[in-house]
Amino acid sequence: MQKLLLTAISLFCCAVLHAQGYEITVKMKDYKQGTLYLGHYMGKSTYLMDSTQIGPNGVAVLKGKEKTPGGIYLVVMPGRQRYFEMLLDKQQTFSMTVDTANLMTGTVYMGSPDNDLFLSYNKFLSAMEPENRELQRLLQQKTKADTAKAVPLQAELFKRINTKREEIVTQHPKALLTSIFKLMKEPEVPQTLPKKADGTADSTFPYRYYKAHYWDNTDLADGRLVRTPIYEGKLQKYFSQLVVPEADSVNAEADRLLAKTRADKEMFKFTLWWLTNTYETSPYMGMDAVFVHLVEKYYVPGDATWLTEEQKNKIIARAYTIAPNLIGQPAPPLVMEDSTGKPVSLYNVKGKYTVLVFWDPTCSHCKTEIPRIDSAYKALWKNQGIAVMGVKTEGTKEEWSAFIHKNKLTGWVHALDAQQKTNYRRLYDVYSTPVIYLLDEKKKIIAKRLGVEQLIGFLQHLDKQTTSNTTR
Structure with a gap:
């Protein structure tokens, strides 16, 4: 199980939505005492945000005065060794009965259509588990015969999963789960290669097509996606595998992406934080120029409105320390x-x-x-x-x-x-x-x-x- 972090970075202060708040009543079958926790994702990291005591009747109520941003949340059992995921979006007052022997698929929700949908999908995946175990067994054998059996089985499982996801996307276009599935969707590259001017096949076409259509299905104005581990993974893949690892190219791609996220404060905030942190701490020589570019273009003008003056000034000071010794610059005289x-x-x-x-x-x-x-x-x-x-x-x-x-x-x-x-x-x-x-x-x-x-x-x-x- 994942280890939950107990403190959140200041960049991730929750956006306050002045509304009814949240109230989640949890009925536990096998717990009569202990602390129940509510956590959330911020990118791939997880943070605890609330806790409550389980009563002698096995009931715990997680309650807050303010509505929490939509995303994937975690209900963490006493001892913080076991947890399960649930969705929080517009409907944040509901109840559930938890089967601790089967946390993911044995939980029953009352008054939460988002989680009913999420539960039905998880039950669908659970029904495929015997076939998935067989696939993993075949892949581990690594013989030609087993590989020959694994290929069509893997293709069939992927096809069924994608069909199920498309069904949910079509039937529930505004659901959080639909946005998550669209975020996960990979571009489908045409199999036929176009011809170059000399008549030969353009071998670079698959890469260029895949990169050009990478973000097609992602709603970069949907701040709920930052509270999933999937958006950060998609960012990481794009900048590590598809963008040329050269500062000018990264700067252009970062600016293009950030422009598309400005419609949502949480999406812009997380994307800028991820880019800033990634390139300030990059192990690759020359990538600190990206950090300096981001600071000069977004932090100095005051676009990082969620930071205190002290936090902002520390980031700017760090960039100004790096700026005189970027690759390509004249060395400062000594x-x-x-x-x-x-x-x-x-x-x-x-x-x-x-x-x-x-x-x-x-x-x-x-x-x-x-x-x-x-x-x-x-x-x-x-x-x-x-x-x-x-x-x-x-x-x-x-x-x-x-x-x-x-x-x-x-x-x-x-x-x-x-x-x-x-x-x-x-x-x-x-x-x-x-x-x-x-x-x-x-x-x-x-x-x-x-x-x-x-x-x-x-x-x-x-x-x-x-x-x-x-x-x-």
Whole structure:
């Protein structure tokens, strides 16, 4: 069972709908005491929002003064180890009798048409369970004979499920379950490939068609969908598999999607949060430019109205810290001094490329990585005209000099900001060590925050690319 989070992020403060509120009466067959909880999805995460005590007659009443936004909710049993899902939408006053031996399909609702529909669908799926178990058994065997049996069985099960969903969509066009099923619907790509101008089949057509029609069935003005785990999964798939992983392409797609969600505050809020969080914390180099773009376009003008000034300012400050050191930008100038007190300027360092390393002689990770950088410099980079500039961040000048001498870090340009004039931490976002940047001949940032092996591989890739271009 899923573990429910006990606290919600401030971005997800519930929209208050001044109405009758909700009142859900739950009759438990096997519980005479304990705490019953009400939870909800926010994307793929789950949050507890209410609780009540189960009376000696097995009855618990979950009640709130304000109506809660539509979506998939969770009724969580005492002990928080078991739960089942239900739908909440317009009708939020109803009762249910819960069969704890079969939480999903054994529950009976009174006065909740949405959950009657949801229950009927779950019973339909439950009736298919023997066939599904057989399918899983065949797939696990992995023999040709079993695979041959599994393919038509899988196709038949998918067909029946899709037929059932289409039936619900047709008969209940305004139901929450219909919006969920439409969100889950995949584009059907034509099997026949169109011809290109030269008469050959266009092999890129399936991808382009699928991407172009990916959001066709999703109502991006339906805020109920953010309180399901499905919308976040759809976002994740689109941006990780269908959008070119390059900042300008991601920015354009993000803007296009956000424009379509503006009709609903909750949909816009969640989509902007997801994009912001995804690209601020992206492990892929260069994607922080997307985070900066989002902040400049949506947070600075004040579109994130749900945030406090303090929350908004923290996000903006983070973007302004990253902005000066985005890939493609000129590296911020650094004028420091060497161990003898003489001036050292980053822009005076000559090299086809410059490896700029911020490091600390007392840092355990630096003690491992800095000698590895030096080995790569002496074995590979020096003969290729690649320079290395190291900048001390912590430790005393004596510790720094001793480390350089002990590890024979010769050939480097060594610098420190003894007078603390450069503000390098903010300019290069240096709050841990080591931090590595790769600059081109004109000191434009072309890579950053790489490990040593990644840096070696990246430079080899650049060398091959340069060789390829010169031989054409």
